[in-house]
Amino acid sequence: MKRESDHICFCPLEGVIDIISKKWALLIVNALGNRERLRFNGLMEDLGGISPKTLSDTLKELQAEGLIKRESFAEIPPRVEYSLTRDGVELRKAIMPLLKWAATREHVNKGCASTYRGVPAHRIKEKR
Amino acid sequence: MKRESDHICFCPLEGVIDIISKKWALLIVNALGNRERLRFNGLMEDLGGISPKTLSDTLKELQAEGLIKRESFAEIPPRVEYSLTRDGVELRKAIMPLLKWAATREHVNKGCASTYRGVPAHRIKEKR
DNA sequence: CAGCATCCACATAGATACTG
DNA sequence: CAGTATCTATGTGGATGCTG
Numbered sequence: 278m279k280r281e282s283d284h285i286c287f288c289p290l291e292g293v294i295d296i297i298s299k300k301w302a303l304l305i306v307n308a309l310g311n312r313e314r315l316r317f318n319g320l321m322e323d324l325g326g327i328s329p330k331t332l333s334d335t336l337k338e339l340q341a342e343g344l345i346k347r348e349s350f351a352e353i354p355p356r357v358e359y360s361l362t363r364d365g366v367e368l369r370k371a372i373m374p375l376l377k378w379a380a381t382r383e384h385v386n387k388g389c390a391s392t393y394r395g396v397p398a399h400r401i402k403e404k405r
Numbered sequence: 406m407k408r409e410s411d412h413i414c415f416c417p418l419e420g421v422i423d424i425i426s427k428k429w430a431l432l433i434v435n436a437l438g439n440r441e442r443l444r445f446n447g448l449m450e451d452l453g454g455i456s457p458k459t460l461s462d463t464l465k466e467l468q469a470e471g472l473i474k475r476e477s478f479a480e481i482p483p484r485v486e487y488s489l490t491r492d493g494v495e496l497r498k499a500i501m502p503l504l505k506w507a508a509t510r511e512h513v514n515k516g517c518a519s520t521y522r523g524v525p526a527h528r529i530k531e532k533r
Numbered sequence: 534c535a536g537c538a539t540c541c542a543c544a545t546a547g548a549t550a551c552t553g
Numbered sequence: 554c555a556g557t558a559t560c561t562a563t564g565t566g567g568a569t570g571c572t573g
Contacts, residue, residue, distance in 0.1 A: 330559095372502075456568070457537085
């Protein structure tokens with residue numbers, strides 16, 4: 278008994294998967310969503326444990342997708358700032374329900390220490 | 406200026422990514438959401454081009470995650486039916502906003518022929 | 534029919550070292 | 554500071570053939 282509301286075209290899913298399947302992509306989008314703008318090393322710290330190569334690669338893809346904006350300042354030392362585009366902000370909103378769903382599942386609280394309470398959409402990183 | 410509503414713990418993101426990053430996982434969840442229950446080969450057709458190995462692997466993972474249910478009937482020829490669990494249905498709902506977001510992006514209509522209009526949450530597969 | 538076994542190809546991501 | 558260059562490890566998925 279399906280209704281119109283269920284009739285969503287999943288064609289775009291292919292493209293979406295290309296983006297979200299990248300392990301760090303959503304984390305980056307989120308980090309930028311929290312901080313408004315971040316520099317390369319700022320992202321490195323925020324994400325905890327990402328390699329510069331992976332970060333660089335992912336940033337380029339997100340740029341190509343039009344989800345983040347890169348602003349480079351001709352200074353010494355060089356400064357580059359990343360921020361979400363309007364589309365990026367929309368994506369971040371779109372994944373919230375997914376997050377909430379994930380948060381209702383059992384294996385959630387484990388590992389998410391109270392230390393991190395109040396840290397907006399953080400991510401713990403014990404794995405180092 | 407962040408408000409409480411933005412303070413979502415992204416810890417679970419790690420787990421979520423493990424699920425959704427699997428290229429076929431969301432497609433399977435969706436297919437089962439559309440059809441209620443499907444058999445192995447039914448899924449093969451619906452998904453268009455997935456290999457039995459990959460389907461088998463993914464189904465097992467989704468089972469392990471408690472997102473789909475597997476029912477085997479001792480008949481000849483053997484019959485096995487897959488369907489979404491409650492959690493699976495919730496996941497499907499949770500990704501809808503993501504889908505809608507994807508659907509608003511430019512490169513959407515391209516490839517999504519009118520032939521498929523009315524096919525609930527389908528996916529085209531030219532690539533064969 | 535519903536898979537499993539095997540082998541293979543490719544994409545992603547980490548470590549490390551180095552550069553404009 | 555903000556990356557790039559390599560090299561490697563792992564995972565994810567496809568092809569093919571076989572089985573209960």
